[in-house]
Amino acid sequence: MTDTIAAMDKYLRKHESDMIYLLERLVNINSHSANVEGVNLVAAVLEATLRGMGFAVRRLANRYTGDNLVAENMARRQRGGGPLLVGHMDTVFPPEMGFDRMRREGNRIIGPGVSDMKGGLVVAIFAARALAAAGRNDLPIGFFFNADEEIGSPHSRGPIADEAKKSKFCMVMESSGKGGEVITGRKGRIIFDLTVAGKPSHAGHSPYPKPSAIVEMAHKIQGLEALNAPEEGISLNIGLVEGGVGPNTVAARCTARCETRFVDAQQGETVWKAIQELCAKPVLDGTSASLDIHMDRPPMVANDSILGLYELISDAAGEIGMEVSSVSLGGGSDANIVARENVPVVDGMGPAGDLFHTPEEFLETDSLVPQALLTAAAMLKGAERYS
Known part of the structure; x- marks a missing residue:
């Protein structure tokens, strides 16, 4: 010393x-x-x-x-x-x-x-x-x-x-x-908001499949969860979901706050591209989705x-x-x-x-x-x- x-x-x-x-x-x-x-x-x-x-x-x-x-x-x-x-x-x-x-x-x-x-x-x-x-x-x-x-x-x-x-x-x-x-x-991190738009209608008279923002969000959530790859260091979590106005109305809007974490910049670009592609393809006719980055860290x-x-x-x-x-x-x-x-x-x-x-x-x-x-x-x- x-x-x-x-x-x-x-x-x-x-x-x-x-x-x-x-x-x-x-x-x-x-x-x-x-x-x-x-x-x-x-x-x-x-x-x-x-x-x-x-x-x-x-x-x-x-x-x-x-x-x-x-x-x-x-x-x-x-x-x-x-x-x-x-x-x-x-x-x-x-x-x-x-x-x-x-x-x-x-x-x-x-x-x-x-x-x-x-x-x-x-x-x-x-x-x-x-x-x-x-x-x-x-x-x-x-x-x-x-x-x-x-x-x-x-x-x-x-x-x-x-x-x-x-x-x-x-x-x-x-x-x-x-x-x-x-x-x-x-790890790097992106916190993002996913917003799904549907077409509101009376639940008793809506055509099926319903153009429900909540149902479309459910499909999106399943797709996002499938992007988790813990063996590669990639995680994705849906932490908060809000939508709809009541049980008798097909939801016109649903939002989710999500995050993804990744080991390096290339991995981050890859997972973000996959998120964008998933959200660009509606499962239900009459619905659409948009993404907004709330916060990111390299x-x-x-x-x-x-x-x-x-x-x-x-x-x-x-x-x-x-x-x-x-x-x-x-x-x-x-x-x-x-x-x-x-x-x-x-x-x-x-x-x-x-x-x-x-x-x-x-x-x-x-x-x-x-x-x-x-x-x-x-x-x-x-x-x-x-x-």
Whole structure:
């Protein structure tokens, strides 16, 4: 262990209680994606914290969600480059749910967004603090904390991509999972609305087969479900269906919100073409269908660039007495956005945790210091590799 790493380790162990204190401040503010005031309160705490560390902070206001934060230390402002650490401030828990306080049970910290992903925000901040405490203020560091990740980052994806392109590499601070895995791949995703139009009539006098939007939707759903190919990594799910006005009326309209996930861009193009072809061919005369993409995320494919960064992190882990492994997941994150820009990126650098999006969401307390040390050590090693 080098003197720099030893100094960072000492700093983090000494300040573990400060990490937990900051985490509690963030967790006890409800920051559901739709709670703009709450998200902005979290942003205010983080902005004050970062300014206190000497970072220049910009707030990117948005009329639909809370503000996004962009922060840079002096070295990044002067020279550019360095790593970009990305995390989100919003959660999936609405205020009325009543899950709004952090609590501790043994080695677990439980609360809304503790691991998805306010714990990751704390790890990122204290990794930068540890580097400064060890005398390495010369390393350029950037942060991007966004307000809308849980709804697909519709308003922050452009600014995230812009900041990523200014950076040598990127680490997304989502939870590392129970096993502490570094995430090197994530599936792409398309959420889409399927709308079927039929011809309304009295159910007692309608010709048969009826030009019912609901019946046509039933045929479409069967066709969409048949596109699932789990052995190839393709999934398709119909999550919400609405239509009709009553039992005595042939339905004129039916809608379905669906999603598909896929491993790489080519696979995504293939499955989307199949969806379009299916919806272009009505089974029942007098019906028609249309598609509208609600949200999409590109896949994060474990290419040489991503695997090279993972190897760097694995080497850094070895230097501090840790072991890491890599994993590819079906869920998406802002790492997908960075990967599309061909910037080296990994995810899962936050503390270990599980049961995300549930009232039992937790992180493991004893993973806070190691993950902050690993993040700091990776930034240190990245400064050599990506200079």
